[in-house]
Amino acid sequence: MPELLLALDCGTTGARALLVDPAGAVLATVKQPIASHFPAPGRVEQDGEQVWSICLSVIGRALEQAGRSMRDVAAIGVTTQRSSTLVWDRASGRPLAPVLVWSDLRGMARYKQLRAAGFTLWPQVPAAKLEAALEMVPEAQARMARGDLCWGTLDSYLIHRLSGGGAHVTDVGSAWLSGYIDYPDRAAWNRALIAHQGLDGGMFPAIADSWGPLGTGDAGVLGAPVPITAVLADQQAGMLAHGGLAAGTWKATYGTSGVVMASAGARAVSPHRTVPIQALARVGGEVSWCVEGMVITCGAFITWLCGEMGMFADAAALSDAAASVPDTRGIVVRPSLQGLGAPHGRFHERALIAGLDAGGGRAHVARAALQGIAFRFKEVADTIAATPGLTVPDHFPVDGGVAASDALMRMQADALGRPVRRHKVREATAYGAAIAAGLGAGVLTPTDLPRFARYEAEFTPAMGRDQADAAYRAWARVALGGDGVTAPPV
Template identity: 60%
Template structure:
C-alpha cells in the first residue's frame, strides 16, 4: 500500500522535489537551478517548457535519492512561487510566450491604469502583465489558457487546468467581493475570455490525478498551495497570530489572521492563506524583495566573495560592521515602504573596512528589513514570542543571530530548510486523509534556537542608526 508523500516545489531560482513519509521523515531530495533571463531593465523571464523539464527531472531525482519508485507514492503536493504568468496553446498545450516572473515590472503602467479604473492591483501581479504576455504571443486569447506556475505544472502533470485561492488571490483577477472565482468586470475590462482562466480548487483534498504517461502511475494530487502558504503548513502555523519567516530568493514574514480577511497596513493587505475543508484561512505578509538574491549578487554580480559560504565566513570573522550599512533593495523595497523604485545601497565605507564589514552589514540589513515588518505585524496581531524560520539563507548562523538581536526575540530554525517543499508534502498528506491539521505542530521540528545577545537599548539604537542611514 503506497504511503509516501511526494512534493514538487518550483521557486524563482530553482526547483526541488522531496519525498516524505507520514511521520515527517525526509527520505529523498533533488534540486536543480532554474535560469532567468533579463531582456531589458525591469523585465524578468523564464522558459516555461524548460521549467517543466527541470521539475519533471527533480521528481525522478527525489525518488532515486530515496531508493523508491512512483508506485510507493500515495499523494503528490505542488507548491510554487506566486504571481508568475504562463500562457499556453489550448490545443497543443505548448507555451506561446516567455513566462513572466513575479518580479517582472513591465506592468507598472497597466497597474496604475487599473488602480485608476477602480480595480485591485499591484505592480507585480498578473492582472498588470497578462495583456503584455498575450501581446508577446501574437495569438487570439480565445485560443489560449493561462495560469500562474502552479497551474502550468498541474496541467503538465495531469491535464487539469486549476489553481487554488492562495495563488489566485495574488493574480489581481480574484473576485475579492465574492470570496471566490474571477472578477468578471476586470475580465470584461481587459477583454479576456473566462475560458482562459483555471478553475479554483481547495488547497488540499482531491484535486487531480497524475497522467501515467507522465510519471508512470496514476497518483492522486492532493495539495496545490502557494510557496509561502506551504511554509506556514510546515510550521503548523495556520491559526490567527501564527507567524513564520522565510529567507529565500526574497524574504517573507507571514502571519495568519484567521477566517476573516484583515488588512493591517497599506503595504500588507489581506491575502488568502489556504481554503480547505470548506474553511477559508487568511493571512498578511511583508516582503523583503532582495534577500538571498542580495547574497548571490554580492558573490556573483560584484564578485566580492567566492561563494555564499565564503561570505558567511567573512561576516563571522568580524564582531560588527563598523559604520558600513547595506539596504537590501536591489529590486525595490516591499513592506512597510512599498517603494518599488528604490534601489540598493552600500554606504559608510572607510579604508578601515574590508569584506567582513560589507558581508556583516549585508546580513544585518536583511535582519533590519525583517524587523521593520515584524514591528508592524506584532503591533497589530497577537504573535508568539519566538519567530519560526526556514529557507536556504536561514542556514546562516550569523544572520539568524543578527535577526534575534534585531527583533529581541528568540528565532527558531526549522530542521528542514526547504519548508515550502516540506509543507507541500504535509498538505498532500492532509489532502489524502493520512493525518489531520492537529498533527502539524508535532511534525514541525527545529534544530536550533537563537536568543538575543545584546540588550534591547543596544538593538534599538543600532536599528535607528541603520534606518537613518538608509532612509528613502
C-alpha cells in the same frame, strides 16, 4: 500500498522535489537551478519549457535517490512562486510566451491605469502583466476566441502538465496574488476586470480547495497514475511546516525574497496597507486568512554579491566572513535590488551600499548585507505585530536557505529582541506541500500538524534593547533617509 508524499516546489531560482514518509521523515530532496533572463531593465523572464523539464528531472532524481518509484507515492503536492505569469497551449501544454517572473515590473504603467479605473492590484501581479504576455503570442485574440489558450501562475501550469492536460486549477492563495480576485467575493475571479481587459474567462484556472482531490498525474508523464491532492502558494505552504493555519501561527522565510507571514485564522483582519491581508488556504470552502509582508530582495542580494560582484565563493563563505568581524565599520547596506517592499512600498528604490572607507573590507560588507536583511525583516515583523487583534508568539519561527546563516540568525534575534527558532527542514515550503498532499489524500489529519513543527536551533538576543534600537535607527537614517518604521517593536 503507496504511502509516500511527493512535493514539487518550483521557486524563483530553482525547483525542488521532496519525498516524505507519513511520519515526516525526509527520504530524499533534490534541487536544480532555474535560469532567469533579464532582457531589459525591470524585466525578468524564464523559459517555461525548461522549467517543466527541470521539474520532471528533480522528481525522477528524488525517487532514484530514495530507491523508490512513482508506484510508492500516495499523493503529490505542488507549490510554486507566486504571481509569475504564463500563457500556454491547452492541447499540448507548451508555453507560448516566456514566464514573466513575479519580480518583473513591465506592468508598472498598466497597474497605474487599472488602479485609476478602480481595480485593486499591485505592480508585480499577473493582472498588470497578462496583456503583455498575450502580446507575445501569435494570433492571441483568435486563439483565445477558439478556446486554445490557458493562462495561470506556475502551479496551474505544472499541474496541467503533470495531469496530461486533465486539470487546470489553482488555489485561493495564488489566486489572491494574481490581482484577479473579486474582492467582495474574495474567492472568485473578478469578471469585471476580465471584461475590462477583453480577456476570455475560459483561459482562467478553476479556484480549487488547497488540498483534496485535484487531478491525477498522468501515467504517460510520471510512469504511474498518482493523485494530485494539494496546490498551495509557496509562502502559504510553508505555514503548514510551522504547525498549521490556526490564528497566531507565524513564520518567516529567507529565500530569494523574504516573507513574514502571520495567520489570522478565519477572521480577515485589517492591517497596514503595505502588509496586506492574504488568503492563506481554502479547505471545504472555508477560507483562512493571514497577514504578510515581503522583503523583496533577500537571498538574491547574497547571490548578487557572490556571483555578479564576485566577492565570495558562496553564501556560506559570506556568512563566515560576516561572523569574522565584530561590526560593519559603519558600512550600511539596503538590500533592495528590485524595490523596497513592505512596509514602505517604494518599488522605485534600488540597492545601496554606503559608508565605505579604506579600512573597510569584504567581511564588513558581508556583515552589513546580513544586517540589512535582518533590519528589513524587523521592519515587516514590527508592522505585522501592530495589527489589532493579532497574536504575537514569544519566538520567531524561520526557514529557507538563507536562514542557514548562523550569523544572520543571531543578528535577527538581536534586531527583534526575541528568540529565533530555525526549522529542522530548511526546505519548509516543499515540506509544507508534502504535508498538504497528505491531508488531501487522507494520509494525514489536521491533528497531525503540530508534530511537523520541528526546530533544530534557537538563537537568543545577545544585545540590549536600547543598543539594538539605536543600531536600527542608525541604519535607517542612511538606508531609508529617516529613523525608520515607527510601529511598536515586538
